[in-house]
Amino acid sequence: MAEIRQNPTTKDWVIIASERTKRPDDFKEPPSHSHLHEYRPDCPFCPGNEKLTPKAILVFPGNMAQGCQSEWSIRVVENKFPALLPQGTVERKRMGRFHLKMNGCGRHEVIIESPKHNATIGTLSDPEVEMILRAWRSRFLELGQDERIRLITLFRNHGLKAGTSLEHPHSQIVATPVLSSLIRQRMEEATRHLDTYGTCLFCDLLREEKKLQERVVLESEHFLAFVPYAPQATYETWVIPKTHKPSFGLIDDTEVIDLARNLNQILGIMYRRLNDPDYNLTLNTPPVREARQECCHWHIRILPRMSYLSGFELGSGIYITTTYPEEAAQFLRAAN
């Protein structure tokens, strides 16, 4: 029997229909991306091709004495094909009676996470992942200084189905002068919870998941990882700091080290035990100007993309998954 469950952070519903895994399928999967080489000569992110990218904004040096094959371990560059450009103003202009527009003003940066073409979080070492998180924090804080910016979206696309166009491991950060109803809705629900119960929705969720244990994937000193009660995708996993901090910008060094280990562990399990699924990683953190709202509690969301979004999801806003979160969590926990 299928079940319909509500996501308490959005009040949206998802359908869990385990029967649907038995559906026939006329299509072959696109080729996997897990058999890459360490170096690809035509890759703009591989060492030696630095001139193919815009000038670096931030470079972490490679420790060649420790066997690093490159002068850098992480490079942050402007996206060569940016969605938004730093120049310009952000006035809204009205076009005709209903339409608003503004300049495509903002920032779009790429964090090249490793010199190795075939590396990925989950197969890197913990200190390497830690460096990625340090780069994220550094750029996150810097971009938040721009008065025009309203929202910083940090994300990682792993694999074709997750929307990546380049294989080389990288994450991206896009700073926009606008918000969306998705972000507003999350803020509203968190605010309503705070106004109703006097407590942070995410602190409460964290406590509940810890108590129940059935959806917990792992717990460390500073983080809890769990499969949410109403996931949008099979094996969706949230990693949430145990200490209430509204914005990702407030993450401290001990949390960085702990989070690096957790992400590496969870994504390593998915890589090895779920056959390297495509996934998106997104950072949920409040809009720049609301970074101190006490209703917020930043966290990371790992969203495997093992199936394609269909007209049902896009038309209705309701998602269908095929695995019960409790079973998904049990699998990930056991694989740990």
Next chain:
Amino acid sequence: MAEIRQNPTTKDWVIIASERTKRPDDFKEPPSHSHLHEYRPDCPFCPGNEKLTPKAILVFPGNMAQGCQSEWSIRVVENKFPALLPQGTVERKRMGRFHLKMNGCGRHEVIIESPKHNATIGTLSDPEVEMILRAWRSRFLELGQDERIRLITLFRNHGLKAGTSLEHPHSQIVATPVLSSLIRQRMEEATRHLDTYGTCLFCDLLREEKKLQERVVLESEHFLAFVPYAPQATYETWVIPKTHKPSFGLIDDTEVIDLARNLNQILGIMYRRLNDPDYNLTLNTPPVREARQECCHWHIRILPRMSYLSGFELGSGIYITTTYPEEAAQFLRAAN
């Protein structure tokens, strides 16, 4: 220069970044689905395999005298692997402090649109498409009678990237006992427009697009097709009735005939001139219990899926497209 534009029906923003078409791409496209045969022996929707599907709910006979190769031209069946089942009640149950759930109760039907495995809207005849629309209307009205149903989502997935698992041309209809924030948000914006201006947002949009002409794809007696000012996807096209009718259930016979011709024409252009892109077609119509709300104005949305949604879209709720709607409309108009 990129531009940020607001969708007036949701107040969400999209980024139009034409530079991004020049991005490199490590990945090959999955194989196209445009070279299928008229019959596939292992397809559960092909004639002769009727016993592989649940019993038909609705059958339109095939006119074998007119060369139809099958006893039926359209079959509507329950989905063999349904997301939801007709049995059960829809009380919401609270689990622990925050979580709500209910039975996976609802309906999930498949409209097998043609006996031909390789047919699709765009290559069928106008009368054949008309029959599909009649099947849609019939099932839409019938499912709306169930007191437990809150939302009817009618959609068509064409191609792998659009989330289809079977090649044979079909559309689906899912009736859910819940709504989503996406649907609520659209209702709210339409209500706000009506409360502010005293007029229907969609009637006003229609008038504006007709006046400007620059985003119009085609116009017929009863419908206008245009590329929206702030599309979520390149070549996104809306087909909207000129007569204000809140719900799709109110479509009349002359509109059915006209809409069939329009859909066939637009999807035919996409098939021939855009190399048969994957797409979703969704029906935007108010929730069942709000079917008479005067702020609503049903329409059809064709959403080509030429790229994959990435962590940016999923994390931020902001979409990036690479073609200006005015250029997309010009191309589709010229190809007509």
